[in-house]
Amino acid sequence: MSSPSGGVGARIAYYRSVMRPKLTQRQLAEAACVALGTIRKIERGERGVTDATLDAIADALGVDPARLRTDRAPVHTRVHDALPALSAAIAAYDMPEDGPVRPLDELQEAVESAAERRLAAQYTQIALELPDLITELARAYQVAPPDEWAAVVGFLVSACRSADAVAYKFGARDLSARLIDVMRWAAPAAVDPVLSASVAYVRTETFFAARAYSSGLKALHQALDAAPAPDRPSEIAARGSLHMRAAVIAGRARDTSTAMNHLNEARTLGDRVSEDVYCGTAFGPDSVRAHEMSVAVSLGDEHVSRALKVAEEWKPPKALPAERRSGFYIELARAQLWSGLADDAFESLKVARNIAPQHTREHPWVREDAATLRRLKRADSESLSSFAEWCAAT
Incomplete structure (x- = not known):
């Protein structure tokens, strides 16, 4: 066509x-x-x-x-063009320009809308809307009465979380690190251990980016020590999310024992809540199953067969956030490629694209694997060539 x-x-x-x-x-x-x-x-x-x-x-x-x-x-996407404005908003988080501040209920609605866009991997709108929202929230924190500080801080952390998803996935790693620094600065003012656990979860991105897996694991262990006892659903989800994250980063460090211990802890906690408990990241039985794939692919080698078995036994339901579902198929594609199942890998990449196009297109593994598939199939099919051009695979 x-x-x-x-x-x-x-x-x-x-x-x-x-x-x-x-x-x-x-x-x-x-x-x-x-x-x-x-x-x-x-x-x-x-x-x-x-x-x-x-x-x-x-x-x-x-x-x-x-x-x-x-x-x-x-040459540049609209997301990339919007990143300087986001960077400027973060640079002035402690001295925002004067301007209006909406009531708390309207700010909450705007923050929740951004979080929904993040989970749906709709990054363009986030990039365009978040600079002004973050500036307004920083302004709100300065003028809010003490009894509203905790709420405003929670909104600011959530907004930065949504903005960070864009910065990290579009390769702006320095901006991502600064957004995480603002989250870490703001969270203590909320005096909310669940919020602090959520920030610790996001902070791990800096360790992934630097491939400092041992340091990242240490930071997560500290966060688990500080996390509240898992009594209420929100506390269970907070602790379970940290265990999921620790399992993946331990896998990247090729520490099989630690990875499996954390995955088992996450599974036990996941069985105690429904999938709709949300504390900065989705958590529940299905999220844990999705992370079984992540851990198996992170460990690699003989664990790749486990990744394929997970996919045989379970598929992510539509109720899971689009970003998480597409990530499952991106990781499955890598396991299939490593196992010599090139056609299956390409099918998984196409499924990921259909679920969350922007997330898939910007994922570095997708570019790498699409380029590999293109080399493996010397008589390139039109659809494979089209896919590789779509995600800018080289």
Whole structure:
């Protein structure tokens, strides 16, 4: 299928049709949270499209919004273009510019909306909206009465968590580290051990980025020592999430015994709560099962067969966040590639793309594995070549 040459509507229809599996207009509407009638009219060229709607549609399709406006691929995505504003907001977190501050309930709604976008891997909107929201929350912290400090701090940590997801996944590791520093600065003011545990979970990204796995494991052990006793669901989820994270980073350190001990602890805690307990990250029985894949792939070698067995026994349900589900198939693809199952690996990558296009496209393993698949299949199929170009595999 050749590249589209019509207007925005024609390009949306084109990219919807080349998704694997192909998206219907209704599926695109649901993924983008846009009315079905609006999608139909846009594709027929009967109505224009606002920037916000275009961003939502582009997120659902896993393409940069600029790609829907022109046939030429942009040098930088809109997410990358938005990162300097996010960096500026963080640089001035302790001396924000003067401006309005919305009531607490409106701030909470904005923060929760950003968290939902993060879990759905809709990064463009996060990147565009979070600089102003973080600045407003920093301003709110300065002017709020003491009895509102804990709530505002919680909102600020959550907003930075959403912003960090974008910075980390788009390769802005220094910005990610600064966002985590702000979270660590803010969290003690909330006097909430569950919130502190959530920040410790996110902090591990800095150790992953530096491949300082032993230090990361030590930091998580300290966080587990400080975490509250697992009595209430939120406390169980907080502690269980730390064990999940510790299992993966121990796997990266090739410490099999420690990885399995933490995974077993997470499994025990996961059996005590439902999957809908959310404390900064999703936790529950299904999240633990997804992390079994992560640990097996992190350990590698003889553990790869365990990764394949996990996929035979269990598939992530739709109730899990899109980011976590796509991550499962990205990791499965790597295990399949290592096992010589190239065709299966490509199928898993396509499933990941269908679940969370932006998350899949920006994942470094996807680029690496797509490039490897392309080399292994010297007679490149059109779909494999198209996929490799889509994720910029070299």
